[in-house]
């Protein structure tokens with residue numbers, strides 16, 4: 001069985017030129033902010049030498065983007081020689097929200113992103129193998145009793161970060177997620193609570209037109225969502241809801257960052273199911289197609305294919321900017337404030353490399369907590385075989401969900417809880433998952449032959465923070481001379497009990513829907529932690545405003561600051577936190593009597 005290679009909708013690409021045409025065009029282009037994709041491809045710009053895109057051609061992009069301009073070089077920078085107000089490292093979920101809000105407030109903003117500025121119309125294909133390109137694929141060393149699989153399933157690289165190929169499940173955390181220690185005596189409390197984030201959850205949901213049910217039965221927010229729930233359920237979602245209903249388990253159509261009706265010049269989802277390969281029609285939210293182009297329209301400059309390798313610090317211990325690499329050369333961006341939005345592995349890796357007499361153990365690391373207490377979600381896949389076809393590749397992957405097991409129930413014998421999703425699977429994912437679970441030879445071949453008859457439920461389970469689960473520096477170095485990340489992870493006893501309960505529940509649902517449970521494929525999803533927020537500088541890296549305890553003009557804002565991981569998908573919380581961080585930062589500037597306009601001069 002091979003990966004399908006069919007287009008997920010053909011919404012056309014206005015004016016796509018080939019390389020030869022691009023050569024004849026001037027490098028300075030009028031930017032179309034409603035359509036963020038570069039409509040000219042410049043063969044002089046080879047952002048990823050030696051790598052091929054999904055269509056076989058080398059991936060080539062412009063690397064400097066600001067209103068009206070896209071350059072294949074860094075020679076005509078908007079803010080090149082300036083000390084900008086804010087330098088944001090990483091253009092993913094958090095970086096996108098921050099860039100948009102800070103630029104809109106009138107600050108000079110430069111976003112520096114390690115990966116390419118993707119063009120959905122020409123770079124994305126409904127092809128599982130080639131779209132692995134969207135992930136962060138640099139070598140990392142993994143260790144621990146349950147070494148993490150790193151790459152496509154939990155990280156993104158390029159403008160949009162993980163949102164470019166995320167599944168789009170968009171859930172708020174519950175009140176108890178912010179207070180696990182106070183409520184259940186496990187984990188740690190966040191230095192803020194649900195009410196602090198509530199307005200930002202609402203703003204983000206409206207900003208990107210989240211679709212979801214009229215009534216959501218769990219947690220403090222009961223709906224309705226800004227856009228109606230998706231109406232075309234996949235067979236797998238029908239199966240899931242039927243099984244839940246038979247057992248008296250409530251389930252809903254999943255809230256999604258995927259359009260159910262037109263919005264902001266983008267079409268509704270056409271239900272083809274290639275969300276994890278990038279969404280060609282642009283029906284699914286990503287920072288690539290929403291917040292980053294909007295930030296550019298507000299005046300931000302975005303540098304892609306630029307890897308930040310150092311944070312520079314003055315003798316008083318304030319950061320002065322960053323060093324980055326592009327195309328074999330080293331550059332600097334000076335800034336009054338630096339925001340690290342570069343996710344869970346690369347943020348600690350960068351901070352730990354930045355040692356100096358003032359910061360001998362790495363920048364912002366007086367607590368010793370940089371790199372500590374990383375958390376995935378446990379994400380086992382439960383497969384059952386049915387008499388009738390399910391066809392797991394059809395439809396948006398996640399269209400039905402239950403959070404009935406989200407909160408702690410002492411009768412279950414473990415703390416905290418989980419979400420279950422009806423979850424589609426494309427053929428390569430199906431085959432490789434089974435193979436990794438040890439299903440091989442004739443059994444694997446038979447399973448692949450029966451692929452159309454399998455249904456699947458996936459767990460998103462809370463994993464408790466444990467300081468031994470960490471990002472540290474390996475001895476081996478990469479092409480920038482930076483030490484590679486070593487990522488160590490082992491499940492704790494509570495995590496294992498939670499997984500066992502979730503596997504049993506999912507199998508009961510599959511059985512109640514008429515299936516015969518066949519395989520359990522252990523997996524993890526999402527990453528959080530490594531630069532935990534907290535009120536006490538001795539035990540945390542940043543405060544509730546995401547400001548580093550040790551460095552007054554350094555902010556860390558991404559999933560890396562989560563003290564605990566919740567029992568549901570995290571990105572809505574990442575984005576709400578970024579929106580709150582922007583507000584708190586701007587308020588602080590005003591309190592200090594420096595309006596954003598004054599800051600600029």
Ligand SMILES: Cc1cc2nc3c(=O)[nH]c(=O)nc-3n(C[C@H](O)[C@H](O)[C@H](O)COP(=O)(O)OP(=O)(O)OC[C@H]3O[C@@H](n4cnc5c(N)ncnc54)[C@H](O)[C@@H]3O)c2cc1C
Pocket residue numbers: 089090091092093094095112113114115136151152153154155156157158159160161162163165166167168169170171276306307308309341342343344346347350526527557558559560569570571572574
């Ligand atoms: C396959 C998949 C499915 C997912 N599905 C869901 C889902 O359905 N729902 C959900 O809530 N979440 C989902 N997620 C998780 C979601 O993508 C992340 O929670 C989210 O993207 C995290 O946002 P962030 O801003 O912390 O980091 P990211 O979005 O990962 O952004 C970090 C950015 O920093 C860049 N970067 C890193 N280091 C450097 C450096 N040194 N210099 C410059 N740039 C750098 C990276 O290239 C990246 O673009 C999924 C993730 C994956 C991979």
Ligand code: SF4
Pocket residue numbers: 008009258268269270271272273274275276278279280281282283284395396397
């Ligand atoms: S959101 Fe997913 S299913 Fe819908 S059009 Fe985009 S890739 Fe296809």
